[in-house]
Amino acid sequence: MPETLGVGIIGLHMGAGQLRQIANVPGLKIVAICDLEEDLLKSLQSEFDIPFATTKYEELCAYDEVDIVSVATPDYVHLEMAEAAFASKKHVMMEKPLARTNDECQRMIDAQRAAGTKLMTAHVARFYDVFRKVKGWTQDGTLGETYNLYTSYIHNYENIPGYNRWRFDPELRHQLIGGGCHALDLARWIGGEVAEVSCYSNHFNIPVLETDDHFNVNLKFQSGAVGITVGSFGCAHPYNIDMHVWGTKGSVIATNTLPEAKICLRTIDRNKWLDMPAGAAPKGLAAEFQVLAEAIRNDTEIESDGISGARTVALGWAAIESSREGKPVQPKLDF
Ligand SMILES: NC(=O)c1ccc[n+]([C@@H]2O[C@H](COP(=O)([O-])OP(=O)(O)OC[C@H]3O[C@@H](n4cnc5c(N)ncnc54)[C@H](O)[C@@H]3O)[C@@H](O)[C@H]2O)c1
Numbered sequence: 001m002p003e004t005l006g007v008g009i010i011g012l013h014m015g016a017g018q019l020r021q022i023a024n025v026p027g028l029k030i031v032a033i034c035d036l037e038e039d040l041l042k043s044l045q046s047e048f049d050i051p052f053a054t055t056k057y058e059e060l061c062a063y064d065e066v067d068i069v070s071v072a073t074p075d076y077v078h079l080e081m082a083e084a085a086f087a088s089k090k091h092v093m094m095e096k097p098l099a100r101t102n103d104e105c106q107r108m109i110d111a112q113r114a115a116g117t118k119l120m121t122a123h124v125a126r127f128y129d130v131f132r133k134v135k136g137w138t139q140d141g142t143l144g145e146t147y148n149l150y151t152s153y154i155h156n157y158e159n160i161p162g163y164n165r166w167r168f169d170p171e172l173r174h175q176l177i178g179g180g181c182h183a184l185d186l187a188r189w190i191g192g193e194v195a196e197v198s199c200y201s202n203h204f205n206i207p208v209l210e211t212d213d214h215f216n217v218n219l220k221f222q223s224g225a226v227g228i229t230v231g232s233f234g235c236a237h238p239y240n241i242d243m244h245v246w247g248t249k250g251s252v253i254a255t256n257t258l259p260e261a262k263i264c265l266r267t268i269d270r271n272k273w274l275d276m277p278a279g280a281a282p283k284g285l286a287a288e289f290q291v292l293a294e295a296i297r298n299d300t301e302i303e304s305d306g307i308s309g310a311r312t313v314a315l316g317w318a319a320i321e322s323s324r325e326g327k328p329v330q331p332k333l334d335f
Contacts, residue, residue, distance in 0.1 A: 005293050008032035008066035010057045010081055011073030012040050013163065014095055018070055019048055021285040027293055031065040037163075061085045068093055068292060070122075074162060076172040079104045086115035093292055095122050097181040098309030100173070102317055102332055105310035109335050112306055120292045120302045121309025123185045127284025130254045130261050131186065131243055133276070138190055142265070143247030146223070149191055150244040152230035153183035154237050158206055170211045176201075177316040180215060180231025184319075185304075185312040186243055187219055187229045193311065196220040198328040199319035205234025217319040229319075254278065310335040 007028055009015040012035040022028055032052040035041045045053040054060055057077075061069055061084040069085035070093040071078055078099045085092045092112070098121045099105045112119040125131060137143045157167055157179065166172040176184075188194065197219055201212035213234040219227040240257040250265035253273075262273040288304075295302045311333055318331035 002067070003027065004029050005067040005296060006031040006065040007068045007070060007289070008034070008052075008060045008063060008090075009070045009072060010034040010060055011071065011095075012037070012044055013072070015070065015072035016040075016044060018072060018285050018289070019044060021283060022289050023048055025286050025289060028068075028289060032060045032063050034060040057081050058084050061088050061090060066090060067296070068289075070289075071095060074164075074166045074172065075100050075178055076166060079108050082108045082119070083111045086111040086117065089115050089117055091118040091120075091292065091296055093120050093122055093289065094306075094309065096124075096185070096309065097121075097177050097313050097316070098306060099313065100177065102310070102314050102335075105306070105313050106335055109306045109310060118292060118295055118302060119306035119309075120288070120295070121304045121306060121312070122285075122288055123182070123189075123304050123309070123312070124284040124288055125182050125186055125241055125256065126189055126304060127287040128241075128256050129279025130256060133261065133279065134243055134245055134252050134254050135190060137250075137252060137263070138245060138247065142250060143245060143252065144249030146191060146245055146247050147225050148246040149187060149225065149227040150229075150242065151183040151186040151190075151227070152232070152240075152242040153180050154230070154232045154235060154241070155179055155239045156235055156237070157233045168206075168208055170209075174211055174316070174320065175209070175213060175233045176215050176217075176231050176320055177313055179233055180217075180229070181312050181316055182241055183229045183231055184217070184315050185308075186241070187227055188308070188312060188315065190243070190245055191219065191221040191223065191225050191227055193222050193333060194219050194315055194318075194331055195222045196328045196330055197315065197318045197322055199323040201320075201323040209234070212323065215319060215323065252276075307335045
């Protein structure tokens with residue numbers, strides 16, 4: 001295993017953020033980039049002094065110096081790019097959502113299993129300092145047993161159609177899968193696997209969308225805990241991601257855009273919130289690449305792997321089915 005792993009990034013809108021955050025991470029070297037926009041490609045190639053730049057993702061996937069292919073393109077090309085990377089025995093960092101549908105997720109996982117390389121789903125919210133603290137408090141006993149949680153992804157997409165308006169085409173992206181997956185994934189990360197989901201949704205805000213743009217998802221976890229995840233995409237509300245966790249010993253309210261989390265503990269005062277510093281601004285891209293690099297070097301498991309990413313997509317589709325059919329649905333877990 002080479003000491004330094006070569007990274008190739010496809011898709012240079014989100015991928016430019018990855019470039020900036022991982023450019024100086026020891027043990028990683030960006031060796032190739034790819035995008036359809038030639039001006040963007042050239043300017044980033046010269047700014048970051050990258051040896052290889054191409055408009056053809058197949059060339060990047062086949063490029064010898066690339067060990068990790070990072071796919072940061074629209075959701076509807078995730079599968080074909082992953083398949084090309086796995087055909088060349090590369091490891092893959094896949095932007096969220098893993099893919100558009102359960103079937104696409106399964107095909108991606110099958111391709112990864114055949115290649116025998118690693119697949120990580122880039123659920124960056126798991127790497128925000130404040131949410132990592134909350135996760136730690138659920139694991140070290142501080143909050144006791146989790147019995148209720150709330151997560152939300154609140155992001156107005158009215159003016160973010162994507163480079164070819166892909167975000168407004170329901171075949172190319174469903175809002176709850178593409179955006180809501182952040183909050184659904186956080187719910188799974190804290191609460192464990194979901195046994196049943198029941199969802200109500202409506203459509204008051206983005207007329208051009210053909211699907212609903214607000215979702216209240218009720219979750220029943222295998223552990224016995226319950227929860228609600230909200231995905232809202234046309235709201236008059238600043239962007240933020242929330243995580244509230246209620247445990248038998250204490251409760252916590254955290255938001256990725258506020259400098260402090262609030263915690264209430266029975267042992268201190270069950271009627272009082274305490275302010276807790278929430279850590280640095282949410283930059284998790286370097287941290288998530290370090291996790292993938294460590295897993296490649298040591299051949300270890302990845303928490304946010306392909307199966308986990310697929311289960312988050314499946315949870316979203318179970319919620320969509322529930323809202324359409326008016327009945328509870330059990331999400332697919334076996335990938
Ligand atoms: N983690 C996060 O918080 C976060 C934030 C934004 C986007 N994303 C994810 O990143 C992905 C991309 O989103 P975006 O906002 O950058 O989309 P975008 O539409 O703004 O940009 C897509 C880019 O991909 C390029 N592209 C499209 N098809 C291509 C192809 N066949 N070959 C090479 N390049 C191609 C386009 O030229 C464009 O530069 C999506 O999956 C999205 O869900 C994640």
